[in-house]
Amino acid sequence: MNNMRLTLKSRPEGRLGPEHFDRVEEDLGPLADGKARIRVLYVSLDPAMRGWVSASTDSYLPPVPLGDTMRSLGVGVVEDSKSDAYKPGDWVTGMTGWTQFLDVGPGELSVVPQVASLEDYIGILGLPGATAWYGLVVEGEAKEGQTLCVTGAAGSVGSLVGQIGKALGLRVIGIAGTQEKCDWLVNDLSFDAALNYRTDDLDKGLKEFAPGGIDLHFENVGGDPFNAALKNMAPFGRMIFCGFISVYNGEATATPPEMTAIVRKRLTLKGYVMTDHFDKFPAIFQELGKLMMEGKLKYRLDVTTGLENAPTAFNKLFDGTNKGKLAVKVADL
Ligand SMILES: NC(=O)c1ccc[n+]([C@@H]2O[C@H](COP(=O)([O-])OP(=O)(O)OC[C@H]3O[C@@H](n4cnc5c(N)ncnc54)[C@H](OP(=O)(O)O)[C@@H]3O)[C@@H](O)[C@H]2O)c1
Known part of the structure; x- marks a missing residue:
């Protein structure tokens, strides 16, 4: 199976741009036992990612190493599974990174209930x-x-x-x-x-x-x-x-x-x-779900299509041109 991902080539001074990433095209090969293959549907663009590409080690997460897939949150669907933790068709969230596909083991991503829209898991329930x-x-x-x-x-x-x-x-x-x-x-x-x-x-x-x-x-x-x-x-x-x-x-x-x-x-x-608080997300989402049901939370997403456009779209956060949660659509469900 063909995959495309963006790896960090160099660390920016000032704004992040396409020049700081390499586009890697690869064949993923067969799925290993104990793993599930995830098709990434959306990746989240968060201001904190600007810190993750800096060289500073004085923060809550280590810097993304040069040559690694860019770290990001995302949502995806299980395409194929040789793991008891995931079954085909499950929706998953967590640190997917800037990639079209990734293979994960148990606990690496969270399976989420299909009771809200996929987009909700990028925003209100993300x-x-x-x-x-x-x-x-x-x-x-x-x-x-x-x-x-x-x-x-x-x-x-x-x-x-x-x-x-x-x-x-x-x-x-x-x-x-x-x-x-x-x-x-x-x-x-x-x-x-x-x-x-x-x-x-x-x-x-x-x-x-x-x-x-x-x-x-x-x-x-x-x-x-x-x-x-x-x-x-x-x-x-x-x-x-x-x-x-x-x-x-x-x-x-x-x-x-x-x-x-x-x-x-x-x-x-x-x-x-x-x-620091991923363990608290389910309880918080219960509370937010109640407010959503009562119509008390409105939300807008600002979506760019195509993983290759992620580095450019990222700067909307700093121009203030994003209208709502900034995300990149990588593939259709
Ligand atoms: N502590 C945590 O765990 C955590 C988690 C998520 C996010 N955050 C933080 O929450 C903040 C908002 O993140 P978000 O994802 O919700 O992004 P966002 O607010 O949807 O987008 C960023 C917004 O920041 C404003 N902005 C950009 N540069 C600015 C400047 N120089 N002065 C004033 N406003 C500026 C822009 O709006 P205007 O048009 O109003 O300027 C822009 O639309 C960020 O600081 C982020 O790092 C923290």
Whole structure:
């Protein structure tokens, strides 16, 4: 069977591009005993992947070695199996990588129930959904009546954070990068308010929305939106750090944050990484499934077709041109 995969050729300075990958065409040969052959259907494009291709070993996962298939989450279907853990037709999720096919043993990928759409397993019932729920509810200890601010609010994680917050009875303000995204947050997702970090005065807007301060802040981007939130935290407020996409390509932040607010306001700051918590995904998906059934979670996918287009499509995350969860369709079901 013919396979195509993308392997990491060199490490980028700045943005990732097609020049950093080799396209490997190969014959997979017969399936070994104890293994299942997976046809990959979607691969997920996540901002963290920019960190995975850097040389730094000072992170929660080791760098992708040069010459290896690019690491990524994905969903696929079992094409053939010589393993008791998988049967043909099963849907699987996990670290598939940028490949059309892969052979896996027991435990390498998770079989998921076919009760939702395949696309749901990339988004709401995938890393973004788990990250949003865990960060807000477990790390954030979100409580009814609190004022919540989320940056990267129209993105894959951020849009779910805000909607889960609304479902739990919080007042929610989102910060995003275009008027279209802000309108979507307020008109379609029922956020209470939204600010455009490119055109609005964030400090003024946050003061108007939260005169008593922000009780709970969920950070996805860093830079000026983070600084504005830090300045407007309520005493004893909680800040949850999910990501800092504004610096992943090596850019410096424009303004140093007013760190004295952490002491003056007696804030609690907490960072977390969802890949530490794969064991909690099933329980979180039960909770998200309930909200989906109640029609409380809307979600959009931004899909590019063709694995070879993954390196270019990846940069939509940094241009802000992705409208929803960014993914690449590798094959039809
Ligand atoms: N801790 C974890 O386990 C975990 C898991 C998943 C994701 N994350 C983090 O969550 C964050 C969001 O990830 P996602 O997958 O949901 O992506 P996403 O929000 O769907 O897409 C990224 C968005 O970030 C915004 N952005 C890009 N550069 C920016 C900049 N310089 N300043 C302000 N905003 C910028 C853009 O929206 P605008 O148009 O609004 O600028 C873009 O659409 C990332 O920081 C990611 O690393 C963390």
